[in-house]
Amino acid sequence: MKSTVISVDAMGSDHGPAAVVTGISRAARARPDLEFLIHGDSAILEECLRRHRRLVDRCSVQHSDAVVTMSEKPSQVLRNGRSSSMWAAVDSVKNGHANALVSCGNTGALMAISQLRLKRPAGISRPAIACLWPSVNDHGFNILLDVGADIRADERDLFVYGLLGAAYAKIGMGLKSPRVGLLNVGTESHKGRREIKAAHELMANHADKGSYRYVGFVEGSDIPSDRVDVVVTDGFTGNIAIKSVEGTAALIRSFLKDAFTHTLLSRAGAVFAYTSIKRLFKRIDPRRANGGVFLGLNGTVIKSHGSADPVAVEAAILLAGRLAKSQVTSSVVAELSDWGNNSGALAATRQKASAA
Amino acid sequence: MKSTVISVDAMGSDHGPAAVVTGISRAARARPDLEFLIHGDSAILEECLRRHRRLVDRCSVQHSDAVVTMSEKPSQVLRNGRSSSMWAAVDSVKNGHANALVSCGNTGALMAISQLRLKRPAGISRPAIACLWPSVNDHGFNILLDVGADIRADERDLFVYGLLGAAYAKIGMGLKSPRVGLLNVGTESHKGRREIKAAHELMANHADKGSYRYVGFVEGSDIPSDRVDVVVTDGFTGNIAIKSVEGTAALIRSFLKDAFTHTLLSRAGAVFAYTSIKRLFKRIDPRRANGGVFLGLNGTVIKSHGSADPVAVEAAILLAGRLAKSQVTSSVVAELSDWGNNSGALAATRQKASAA
Structure with missing residues (x-):
């Protein structure tokens, strides 16, 4: 079996390349079939790699002179970013040197480079970023998209997001007929x-052909529920929703830590309940759900959180490994090409929906 | 001192009028200066009131034949809702029989009736619903608006929301110069x-006159932070944000309960840590923050959560009591009248902002 190669842009993390390389090393231990193509400043990276002997035969470093910063506009990066590690990482997927790519860097820039270099298949006007959201479903997560690829989405974009999300749920979670909901205020x-x-209208009318179950409108409170597997929204709303929840979950975690260090008795309680508390923290640990998947491109791109530590980087790489191996992207592309070819019927439905 | 009268629509709660009356009774104990005007089916309400002797001399019941249901459209209610308890409750504020109103009913209908009967002061094209959000700030809460009065908001609406939110923070929280942020994806x-x-642009340019500090764009993760006191957004985004957080906070609470009943040891731990756990649950109890304030109307209207139990109803009524006494609404109206009269300068800034 030919191994799966993951391309990693090692320069974008808030914690620096060392944290990214440690994350790669953790992922390498978990998935012995993965190999790595690491992009960034080779002097720094070779230094980091010395501490991870596990990676000696399983990774190669590709030097890049430049780094995309968090404050750069996507348009600037498209003009001036050709020598960056991010650009090189995307190109390695384009050229077939890697099966998937992970970057902790600037989301807008990563999306812009990915669109330019990997291209969108026919029928997709806007790609989307899909994230995993802890839920009470059996598989432990629901999918939310778009969480920030684009601040706009018209009805056709939202409809296509539903197809993309359903395909991701089928391949990534093994669901046969995922339940798709559309986020609304009621x-x-x-x-x-x-x-x-x-x-x-579009999503309800095309549910059979898209082999998903459309559950209709869902509200914010349904995102972590078992009513739905995939929640569709525009990138502005999705981004605000996920960041609001991240902020509040972090607040609750800090309250929780306070509660168990407040008094001697509560510290004693924490000792007794140690394994339960540890399990609880694991269930609400955002690092487990790290990794936004770019859907709707000719290639698998995973955006890791900029503040990702090694545990979170590992999660993003393992996600890339799962998706690269199961070829989720090409499956999504195939499904969407069908829809693209069927655009006459789609346009007719759209016209009907607009007239209603 | 003349007592403060709170008008309560007792018919809209998911838990029925008995829960609302129990909530009124709890509020009456906490605030001996409050009196109540209760609207709904008088036979049912008189029956409920028998169990609350505390309320005998402090409330009067006003009979209404009809109830606004959760599924009714606002337009239907405006046509056919004149005999409802919700309509009567709003009219009691309009006619000066009450200082503020609390309803657990249909939000869209309550906003429509409130706009029709109480009217908006000059200069406000859209009212907003402001909610309290648990935060790490000293006062324990931040203000988020709009959380669902209207799904649209243009730049002027957002600017006015900032003024309304700042005025609410000044009067409701005693802040001298509240920090106002505008919710964005970055x-x-x-x-x-x-x-x-x-x-x-508008909010930055007018911060001095509005006597607030404008902190610029904030992200979803900043909503519970100490970077800001008031977060401004449109009603679609705000509604999704608050419901997403409510859903996820409920999920974490259920994980927490699981964790402390999972094993004998964890149960023992929970006994030791009992007061700390209780304090933690209190800090993340959504009932404490119950009550969305309708800002931008000639009258104080509080929307309680439809699923409010007596503890939550009490919180909404105490909020109404605080705001009615400190006359937050008329203060906001006064501040906004000034701004309305100054609409020439505002329009000029707006034009400049649009051209930029």
């Missing part, structure tokens, strides 16, 4: 913006 | 939708 059909009502 | 100035960039 579940009644008269609620929401015009494009959301139009997308509602 | 803090860099090139990010976000057109109207958000335009509102950014």
Whole structure:
């Protein structure tokens, strides 16, 4: 069996390349079939790699002179970013040297380079970023998209996000017929913006062909619920939702730590309940869900959180490994090409939805 | 001192009028200066009141034949809702029989009736619903608005929301110069939708006159932070954000309960840590923050959560009591009238912002 190669842009993390390399090493231990192509400043990277003998035969370093910073605009990076580690990492997927790519860097820049170099298949006007959200479902996570690829989405984009999300759930989670919901401010059909009502029609009418179950409008409180597997929204709303929840979850974790260090008795309680508390923290650990998947491109790109530590980087790389091996992206592309070819029927439905 | 009268629509709660009346009774114990005007089916309400002798001399019941249901559209309620308890409760504020109103009912209907009967002061085209969000700030809460009065907001609406939120923070929380932030998908100035960039200009340019400090763009993760006291967004985004967090906080609470009942040892730990755990649950108890304030109307209206139990109803009524006594609404109205009269200068800034 030919091994799976993961391309890693090692320069974008808030914690520096050392944290990324440690994350790669952890992932290498978990998945002996993975190999790595690491992009960045080779002097720094070779130094980091000395501490990880496990990686000696399993990774190669490709030097890049430049780094994309967090404050650069995507348009600047497209003009001036050709010598960056991010650009090289994307190109290694484009050229077939790697099966998937992971970067902790600037999301807008990564999306812009990925769109330019990997291209979108016919029928997709906007890619989306899909993230995993802890849920009470059996598989432990729901999928939310778009969480920030684009601040706009019309009804056709939202409809395509539903297809992309369903395909991801099928391949990534092994679900046969994922339940897809459309995020709105209420579940009644008269609620929401015009494009959301139009997308509602499209998604309901095409559920059979898309081999998903459309559950209709869902609310923010349904995102972690077992009503749904995939939640569709525009990138502005999705980004605000996920960051709001991250912020509040972090607040609750700090309250929790306070509670168990507040008094001697509570410290004693924490000792007794140690394994339970540890399990709880693991269940609400955002690092486990690290990794936003770019859907709708000719290639697998995973955006890791910029503040990812080695545990979180490992999670993103293992996600890339799963998706690269199961070829989720090419499956999504195939499904969407069908839809693209069927754009006449889609346009007719869209017209009907707009007229309604 | 003349007592403060709170008008309560007792018919909208998921738990029925008995839960609302119990909530009123709890609030009456906490605030001996409050009196109540209770709207709904008088036969049912008189029956409920028998169990609360504390309320005998402090409340009067006003019979209504009809109830607004959760599924009714606002337009239907405006046509056919004149005999409902919700309509009567709003009218009691309009007619000066009560200082503020609390309802657990249909949010859209409550906003529609409130707008029709109480009217908006000059200069406000859209009212907003402001909610309290647990935070690490000294006062324990931040203010988020709009969380669902309207799914649209242009730059001027967002700017006015900032003024309304700042006034609420000044009067409701006693802050002298509240910090106001504008919710966006990033803090860099090139990010976000057109109207958000335009509102950014307006809010920055008018911070002195509005006597708030404008902190610029904030992200979802900043909502519970100490970077800001008031977070401004449109009602679609705000509604999704608050419900997403409510859903995830509920998930974490259920994980927490699991953790402390999982094994005998963890149960023992819970006994030791009992007071700390209880304090933790209190800090993340959504009932403490119950009560969305309708800002931008000629009258104080509080929307309680539909699923509010007596503890949550009490919180909403105590909030109404605080705001009615400190006359937050008329203060906001006064501040906004000034701004309305100054609309020439505002329009000029707006034009400049649009051109930028």
